[in-house]
Structure formats: C-alpha cells, structure tokens
Amino acid sequence: MAETVISIQNLDKTYDNGFTALDKVNLEINKGEIFALLGPNGAGKTTLIGSICGIVSPTGGHISVFGHDTIKEYKQTRARIGLVPQELTVDSFETVWNTVTFSRGLFGKKDNPAHIEDVLKRLSLFDKKDTQVRKLSGGMKRRVLIAKALAHEPDILFLDEPTAGVDVELRKSMWAQVRKLQETGVTIILTTHYLEEAEEMADRIGFISKGNLFMTEEKTSLMKKLGKKELVLELYNPLDCTPSSLDGFNLKLANDGYQIIYTYDPAMQDNGVVSLLDQLRGLGIKCKDFNTRQSSLEEIFIELVGQE
Amino acid sequence: MNIRGIAAIYKYEMHRAFRTIGQTIASPVLSTMLYFIVFGSAIGSRITDIDGVSYGAFIVPGLIMLTVLSQSVSNASFGIYFPRYSGTIYEILSAPLSFIEVIIGYVGGAASKSLIVATIVLITSSFFIDLNIAHPFWMLFFLIMTSVTFSMFGFIIGIIADGFEKLQIIPLLVITPLTFLGGSFYSINMLPEFWQKVSLLNPVVYLISGFRWSFYESADVAIHTSIIMILVFLSACIGIVAWIFKTGYRLRD
Ligand SMILES: Nc1ncnc2c1ncn2[C@@H]1O[C@H](COP(=O)(O)OP(=O)(O)OP(=O)(O)O)[C@@H](O)[C@H]1O
Ligand SMILES: [Mg+2]
Numbered sequence: 001m002a003e004t005v006i007s008i009q010n011l012d013k014t015y016d017n018g019f020t021a022l023d024k025v026n027l028e029i030n031k032g033e034i035f036a037l038l039g040p041n042g043a044g045k046t047t048l049i050g051s052i053c054g055i056v057s058p059t060g061g062h063i064s065v066f067g068h069d070t071i072k073e074y075k076q077t078r079a080r081i082g083l084v085p086q087e088l089t090v091d092s093f094e095t096v097w098n099t100v101t102f103s104r105g106l107f108g109k110k111d112n113p114a115h116i117e118d119v120l121k122r123l124s125l126f127d128k129k130d131t132q133v134r135k136l137s138g139g140m141k142r143r144v145l146i147a148k149a150l151a152h153e154p155d156i157l158f159l160d161e162p163t164a165g166v167d168v169e170l171r172k173s174m175w176a177q178v179r180k181l182q183e184t185g186v187t188i189i190l191t192t193h194y195l196e197e198a199e200e201m202a203d204r205i206g207f208i209s210k211g212n213l214f215m216t217e218e219k220t221s222l223m224k225k226l227g228k229k230e231l232v233l234e235l236y237n238p239l240d241c242t243p244s245s246l247d248g249f250n251l252k253l254a255n256d257g258y259q260i261i262y263t264y265d266p267a268m269q270d271n272g273v274v275s276l277l278d279q280l281r282g283l284g285i286k287c288k289d290f291n292t293r294q295s296s297l298e299e300i301f302i303e304l305v306g307q308e
Numbered sequence: 309m310n311i312r313g314i315a316a317i318y319k320y321e322m323h324r325a326f327r328t329i330g331q332t333i334a335s336p337v338l339s340t341m342l343y344f345i346v347f348g349s350a351i352g353s354r355i356t357d358i359d360g361v362s363y364g365a366f367i368v369p370g371l372i373m374l375t376v377l378s379q380s381v382s383n384a385s386f387g388i389y390f391p392r393y394s395g396t397i398y399e400i401l402s403a404p405l406s407f408i409e410v411i412i413g414y415v416g417g418a419a420s421k422s423l424i425v426a427t428i429v430l431i432t433s434s435f436f437i438d439l440n441i442a443h444p445f446w447m448l449f450f451l452i453m454t455s456v457t458f459s460m461f462g463f464i465i466g467i468i469a470d471g472f473e474k475l476q477i478i479p480l481l482v483i484t485p486l487t488f489l490g491g492s493f494y495s496i497n498m499l500p501e502f503w504q505k506v507s508l509l510n511p512v513v514y515l516i517s518g519f520r521w522s523f524y525e526s527a528d529v530a531i532h533t534s535i536i537m538i539l540v541f542l543s544a545c546i547g548i549v550a551w552i553f554k555t556g557y558r559l560r561d
Contacts, residue, residue, distance in 0.1 A: 015561060050561070053402040057560045075310070075404040083402045089395030093327060105316030106403040148399065 002030035005066055005156060005187050006052065012060030013047050013211075021047040023211040025061070029156075029189060034182055036202035036219075037191040038301060044211040045191040046086055049158050053083045065156065079107055082154030084145045086161045086191075092134035096125055099133060100147045107152035119150045122177060139166045146174075150181075157181065159190040163197060175201055195301055199223075207301070223294070224266075231273060233260040233280070234289040243283055249276055266294075313405045314413045321387055321417025325424075332383070333425060336375045340429045343371055344436055347493055358495050359526035364437045369520040370492030372429050373454065376422045377487050377512065380455050381479045384418035384462030389475050392466070392559075401560060407553040411463060418459035419452070426451055440523070446531075447522035453538045454515050458483075460545040467552060467559065486512045491520075496528040511541055 006029035013022040021044045029035055037045045050056035052063055054074055063070040065077035091099045100116050120126040123143040128136060133144055142162065149157060159178070163171045171194075178188055178201060192198055198205055199219070206216040238257030249272060252261040260280075264271045280287065325332040344367070352363035359366075391397040400410060433439065441447050462479075469475045490512030496504055507513050508529070518534025521527035527534070552559075 055398055055401050055560065075406075078402055078404040081402065083398070085395070085398050087395055089398060091394075091396050093324075098323070102316050102320055103399060105319075106313050106399060106405065108310040108312045108404055110312070 002033070004028045005031045006189075007064045008052070008061065009063075010061035011048070011051060011058055011063060013044075013051060013056060014059045021211050022051065022058075025208075025211070025213045027206065027213060027216065029187060030204075031187055032182060032185055033203040034178065034188045034190065034201050036198035036205045037189065037208060038195070038198055038205060039191075039208035043208045045208060046160055047211075048208070048213075049083070049160055049189070049191070053081055053158060054078055055083075079152070080155045082149035082152065082157045084142075084149045084157070084159045084162055086164070088138060088141050088145070088165075090133045090141050090144055093132060095130050095132055096120065096136070096144055096147075097129040099144065100151050103148040104151035109152045115153065116147075116151060119147050122180075123147050124173075139170055142166060143174075146177075154186070156187045156189070159188065161191055161193065163192065163194060171197070228263050229266045229271075229292050229294055231262040231264065231276075231290060231292050233262070233287045234258065235260065236286045236288050239285070243285075245283070246276070246279060310403075310405050310409055313403055314409050314416070317400075317410065317413025318417045318420075321383075321414060322420065324387070325383075325417075325421050332421060333428065336379055336425050337428050337432060340371050340375055341432055343367075343374075344433060348433075348436060358498075359524070361524045361526065362437065365439065365524070366495075366520075367493055368430075368433045368437065368439065369523050370487075370490075370516050371433070372426050372451075373490075373512070373516045373519050374487045374492050375429050376426050376451065376454050377458050377483055377515075378479060379425050380418055380422045380458035381462035381465065381483050383421050384415055384459040385466035385469065385475055385479070386462075387414050387418055388463055388466035389469055389472075393472075397559070407549075407559075411460070411549060415456060415459040415463055418462060419455035422455040422459065423451060426455070442525045443522040447519065450515065450519040450522060450534075450538065453542060454519070457538065457542045457545055460542070460549060464545065464548055464552065486510055487516075491516045491528055511537065514538065 006027070008025055008027040011022055011025040011027075012020070014020045025044075025048060037048065039045055047056055051058045052065065052070060054070065054077075066080060068076040070077045091102075094102070097116065097120075100120065101111070101113075104112070104116065117126065120129055123146060125140065125143055125147060128140065133141060136144065142165065146159075146162065162178075163174060166174065175197070178190070182188055190197075190201070202219050204216060205219050205222060206213055208214070232254075235258050239253060239260070240257060242251045242253060242260070249262055252263075253259065254261055262273070262276055264273065277287075344364075348364040348367055352367070355363040357363070357366075391400060405413075430439070465475065465478050469478075489507065490510050491507070496507050496513060496517070499507060514529060514534045514537035517528040518531055518538065521531050521534070
C-alpha cells in the first residue's frame with residue numbers, strides 16, 4: 001500500500017459572495033504518483049489546490065500533508081509543497097536568477113546557487129538567468145514559475161495548467177521533466193484541459209465538476225472500465241437506414257450510409273460483435289473492410305461531465 | 309521563526325528601492341531641498357529666530373519628519389499592495405511564513421528605506437545650516453519609532469486598498485495635511501489658542517515636537533507626552549495589524 005502524502009476530508013469552500021466552489025471533497029494522494037485533476041472551467045480545481053497550499057482558506061473539512069494539518073501546522077506542510085499557479089504571475093522587473101533565489105529564501109532554505117543553476121538548466125532557462133522576467137516569452141515565464149516552485153526542493157509539486165499556452169514541443173519536454181521529477185520521488189498533482197496530457201502523464205485521475213470530486217480512478221482501470229470501443233464496418237453498398245431487426249445494437253450510419261458504427265463495451269463477456277456480423281451476413285449486407293478503435297479519455301471525460 | 313524568509317522579503321524590498329533609486333531616494337531628497345531653499349533660505353531669512361533657533365535650523369526636524377512619514381507610508385503600502393495587484397502574493401501566501409514574519413519583512417524594508425532617506429536629508433541640510441543634535445539617542449528613537457509606526461500604517465493601507473487610487477489618496481488626504489499642520493514650518497505656540505488646542509488632536513504634532521526637542525531642546529509639548537504618544541500610535545498599528553491577522557482580511561480568499 002502506497003504511503004499517503006495528502007489526505008483531504010470533507011473539504012468545503014464557500015467564497016465570501018456565497019458561492020460554493022468545493023463541496024465535501026475527499027481525496028488521498030499517494031507518495032510518488034502523478035495525479036491529474038480534470039474538470040471544466042470553474043469546476044473548483046484551482047480552489048482545491050489553493051486550499052492545500054494556503055492561498056484559500058477552506059470553510060470546512062480537514063487537509064493534512066505528510067500527517068500535518070495545513071492550518072495548525074502550516075509551516076511544516078507549506079515548506080514541502082511547491083506551487084505553479086495557473087496565472088502567469090511573475091515579478092516582471094526582477095531577473096530570472098533573483099526571482100528564483102528569492103523563492104528559495106522565502107521557503108526558509110539556505111542559499112544554494114548550485115541547485116538554482118541545476119533547476120534553471122533543466123528548464124532551459126540558464127542562459128536567460130540575468131534577463132528581466134518581463135522580457136521573456138510566455139512559455140519562458142511559465143518555466144520561470146516552475147523553477148520558482150522547484151527552488152526549495154519540494155516533495156509535492158502542484159502544477160495548475162502547466163502547459164497552457166506552451167507549444168507542442170515544449171509541452172513534450174515539460175512532460176519529460178515532470179517524469180524525471182517523479183523518478184526522484186516528488187509527488188505531482190496537475191490540472192489540465194488537455195486530456196491527452198492526463199492520459200499520457202497521470203497514474204490516477206480525479207474528475208471534478210461544480211465543486212464535486214465525483215470520481216477518482218487509476219488511469220488504466222478507468223480506460224478499461226469506461227473506454228468504449230467502436231467497430232466501424234465499411235460497406236459495399238450504402239444503406240438508407242439501419243435494418244429494424246438490428247435496432248438492439250444501436251447502430252449509427254456514417255459516410256453517406258457506407259459505414260456502420262457499432263459502439264460496445266470491450267469489458268463485457270458478450271460484446272455482440274460476432275452476433276452482429278452473423279446477422280449482417282444473414283441480411284445480405286456485405287462488408288469490404290472493418291476497424292475498431294478505443295475511445296480516448298477525452299470522450300470519457302465529455303461523457304462524464306455530460307452526466308453530471 | 310523563518311528568518312531566511314523574512315530576509316528574502318527584506319532584501320527584495322531593499323533591492324526594489326535600489327532598482328528604482330530615482331523614486332526612492334532622489335525625489336524625496338530633491339523635494340526636501342526645495343522646501344529648504346524656499347522656506348529655509350528665501351522666506352526664512354525674513355523670519356526671526358524661534359525659541360532661539362534660526363528659522364532655517366528650526367524647520368530641519370520637521371522636514372525630516374515630513375519625508376519619513378510620507379516615505380514610510382508610500383513605500384510600505386506599495387510594497388504589499390503591488391504583489392496583491394500583480395498576483396505574485398500567491399508565493400508569500402504559500403510560503404511557510406507567519407503573518408508576523410511577512411510584516412517584519414515588509415515593514416522592516418520600508419522603515420529602513422525611510423531611515424536611509426532621513427539620513428540623506430539630514431546630511432543635505434547640514435550643507436545649508438549648522439546642525440547640532442542635543443540628544444542623538446532620542447533623535448534616533450523618534451526616527452526609528454516613526455519609521456516603523458508609519459510603515460506599519462502604510463502596510464495596513466496596502467492591505468485594505470482595493471485600487472491604486474486608494475493607495476495614493478490616503479497619504480494625500482491624511483498624511484500630507486497632518487504633517488503640514490503638524491508644526492513642520494512653525495511652532496504650535498504661534499497659533500491662536502483655539503487652533504493650538506485643535507492641533508493637539510493631530511498626532512504628527514507630538515512626533516515633530518519630540519523630534520525637534522532631540523535637536524534643540526525646545527518643544528511644543530512635553531517630551532514625555534511625545535514619547536508616550538508615539539508608543540500609543542505604534543500600539544494602535546500593532547493592534548490593527550493583529551486584527552487583520554486574526555480575520556485574514558483581504559489576503560486569503
Ligand atoms: N475569489 C473568489 N470569489 C468568488 N468566487 C470565486 C473566487 N475564486 C473562484 N471563484 C469561483 O469558484 C469557482 C471555481 O473556481 P476555480 O478557479 O477553482 O475553477 P477551476 O476549476 O480552476 O477553473 P479553470 O479550469 O477555469 O481554471 C468558479 O465558479 C469561480 O467563479
Ligand atoms: Mg483553475
């Protein structure tokens with residue numbers, strides 16, 4: 001059983017204007033995992049992260065980090081957490097080096113230029129170390145924020161939409177960095193709107209909507225459990241409509257009737273594929289080709305959010 | 309105590325001062341010199357000595373106090389307001405720092421800057437007049453206490469303000485009139501009796517009076533009263549800050 005590094009119980013947050021952004025959230029984060037928090041805009045992802053990091057004061061519930069309460073023993077908990085905020089909030093007039101060094105000091109760590117240098121090099125920022133932050137591009141600023149969060153060698157790293165506005169190549173390289181961090185034992189919690197990112201990176205995924213964290217699952221079992229498969233049959237002759245005897249299969253026509261699409265659950269014992277093919281042959285509908293594809297996390301996500 | 313965290317904020321604030329050296333140091337020095345030339349030399353040459361002190365020398369303590377008050381308030385209020393405005397406050401909030409430690413860093417930085425500016429003004433004015441400081445210890449006492457108290461006041465404004473206008477209007481509407489009417493350029497005794505009484509409601513009168521006493525041993529109010537008053541203001545600011553701390557007012561959502 002993995003060690004729990006963050007434990008959240010019945011967390012509530014109602015903002016001053018009466019808006020409830022988090023509603024009885026329960027969550028445990030395991031040591032060394034990458035946890036992705038998914039949910040539409042305004043779901044409460046940033047609020048949840050803020051509650052753990054000390055940006056937001058929760059209105060109910062408990063959070064403990066490494067066994068310490070985030071309110072009563074905030075010094076112990078915050079010292080071990082690094083936060084990369086969603087907004088590009090940087091100190092425009094400082095140099096990269098100074099702003100990252102400042103972060104380390106803020107967290108009470110002794111100066112360590114070698115570590116700062118290492119962090120900047122890993123994020124390809126070292127050659128910009130004497131540049132004022134305002135003179136950097138958006139993607140570079142994002143990396144400065146990551147460098148700041150890593151300056152004090154945190155055990156837990158929060159990345160609130162780390163790859164928003166970052167180009168594909170850089171995104172891939174950031175994913176690789178995050179993996180490397182994970183290998184050094186850092187626990188990572190990220191939010192993203194790029195589902196491929198969660199699919200690619202995460203060990204576990206949590207779905208949140210309207211302040212309600214309604215599901216957390218291992219990514220692999222999630223894909224297995226919810227991942228629908230589609231069988232696409234290419235026909236010789238187009239159909240106007242699906243034969244009524246096949247209504248039970250819920251078929252869809254596509255490509256002007258030249259394609260039949262059958263969606264099924266691969267986890268089911270009898271997925272109906274064989275019987276569908278048999279019946280089609282019985283009806284004299286000829287197929288020239290077929291293929292199957294697994295639904296992506298994106299489709300799962302849209303389905304889940306739609307249900308909520 | 310997160311000493312390194314406090315030092316990081318303090319160093320950052322001092323660094324900001326040197327980055328904007330024009331604003332932080334040059335402009336108060338320049339404006340003080342202008343006051344000095346206009347009130348001290350030009351007009352002052354036609355004014356008789358006050359309590360045996362030449363008018364030029366008489367206004368030096370008041371000018372320094374004027375600078376310290378406005379600098380402390382504007383430095384400290386801007387120092388904490390700007391991170392709130394730009395969003396970089398997230399880092400302070402997520403750091404293992406208590407509210408007290410945050411205050412020490414910001415107020416310490418702002419007060420230090422005021423002290424530096426005060427020293428420069430003092431040195432500048434020594435080129436114009438012969439300065440003698442009767443009680444250096446009490447001079448430093450008033451200078452430091454005033455810098456700290458009003459930096460704390462500025463910090464409070466920086467936390468409460470919800471726009472740049474408010475940030476500027478409070479110093480403009482409150483601090484400037486109080487200092488001008490606080491006896492920088494005249495002795496309270498020169499006023500009609502009624503206005504003398506009214507002046508006693510102005511906290512700045514006690515600061516300037518005490519500070520001037522430390523130079524020339526002449527004061528508008530008893531020195532003990534000045535000392536007690538500055539301690540009262542400091543306690544009041546600490547009290548307000550403690551209240552903000554308890555309510556988490558406007559820093560955390
Ligand atoms: N300071 C605040 N005062 C009042 N309501 C707020 C405040 N901050 C956030 N909210 C509201 O709380 C809800 C959750 O916001 P949050 O920023 O946590 O969403 P999110 O999941 O991070 O969204 P996004 O994907 O857009 O970043 C939103 O409806 C938002 O309007
Ligand atoms: Mg967000």
